[in-house]
Amino acid sequence: MKAKNIGVFLAVLWSTLPAMAWCAGPQASTDIAELSRWLAQRQQDSGVVGVSAALVVDGKVVWKQGFGYADKSAGVVMTPGTQVGTGSVTKTFTALAAMQLQEQGVVDIDQPLSRYLPEFRIRTHGEDRSQVTLRRLITHSSGVPTDVFRDMRSDQARYTDVVTLLNRTALAHTPGTVGLYSNAGYNLLGHALAKASGVDYPDYLKQRIFVPSGMKNTGFADDPHAASRSKAYGPDGAEAATFELRDIASGGIYSTAEDLAVMTH
Structure with missing residues (x-):
């Protein structure tokens, strides 16, 4: 379980929103220091080994910073580019x-x-x-099982094998009647988009979203990565082996706080 390194700035900021009412106004250096x-x-209190974060106000990155380590044993610090x-x-x-x-x-x-x-x-x-x-x-209302x-x-x-695996199971609910969070459903979606566009899912995202958006250090597990990649850590803070999921269309992207901030511009 990769539980102890967080670099998804959206998740970090979501957890801080209640304490950040001042974000709507001009950013004083004291406000940034407080954040x-x-x-x-x-x-430190949570035991998370590393965190990276960025703050975007009115379409501009006004602050970015890393905390803790990307690789604790090697002393590699966490940065917004990790x-x-x-x-x-x-x-x-x-x-x-x-x-x-859909638009096209x-x-x-x-x-x-x-x-x-x-x-299917x-x-x-x-x-x-x-x-x-x-x-x-x-x-998440298709009735497709969670996973x-x-x-x-x-x-x-x-990810394209999920359709065959699901064919051995059954719908969990009548489509359109129940909200059921489904990783498997998003892999079906990624597969369908690849078939319709003629472009493999990871290649489509790189060509049509990451590159046009200026996300230079975003990709998937098997990609060469220019930015340093964080090690994975378990709930006890010990280094853990990475477990790369088949389900890339529901959870396979690697990115940085800097790149995710670009998406809000």
């Missing part, structure tokens, strides 16, 4: 790709998933499988 002290204390796994923040990029293709007329998010993935034949208990649409995958726990590692299967 820096507060995050440093939170990082690359870390973004986890489920990946889903926002997958949804963005879907809406780009390449997909219709209200059409059945089977229009793009005819091999998950079992049902009488539900109408055609009601599993791209929109419902985006909004498939077989062949979870990236060296065991690809």
Whole structure:
């Protein structure tokens, strides 16, 4: 479990919003110093090995900083340019790709998933499988199970294999009736977008989102990375082996606080 290094600035700022009412106004150096002290204390008190954060106000990066270590044993400090796994923040990029293709007329998010993935034949208990649409995958209301726990590692299967794995299971709910957070659903979505666009999911994100946005140090686990990548740490603070997931369309992006800040411009 990669639980002890956080570089997703959106997550860090979300946790600090209640203490940051002053962010709406001009940023005095004392305000920035207060934020820096507060995050440093939170990082130490929580036992998190490393944190990187950036603050964007009115489309401008007004502050960025790292706390703790990217590699504690080697003494490598955490910086806003340290690359870390973004986890489920990946889903926002997958949804963005879907809406780009919707705008271009390449997909219709209200059409059945089977229009793009005819091999999708998950079992049902009488539900109408055609009601599993791209929109419902985006909004976690498709009825697709939360996940498939077989062949979870990236060296065991690809995100495109999820459709076959799901076909051995059944819908958990009638599509459109229940909100059920689904990593598997987002991998179906990533697969459908790849089929519709003719571009493999990671390549699509790099070509159509990361590069145009100026995200120079954002990619996936197997990519060469210019920025230093953080080590993974367990809940006890001990270094842990990385566990790269098959499900790249739901949680496979690596990025930096600096790059994620670019997306708010």
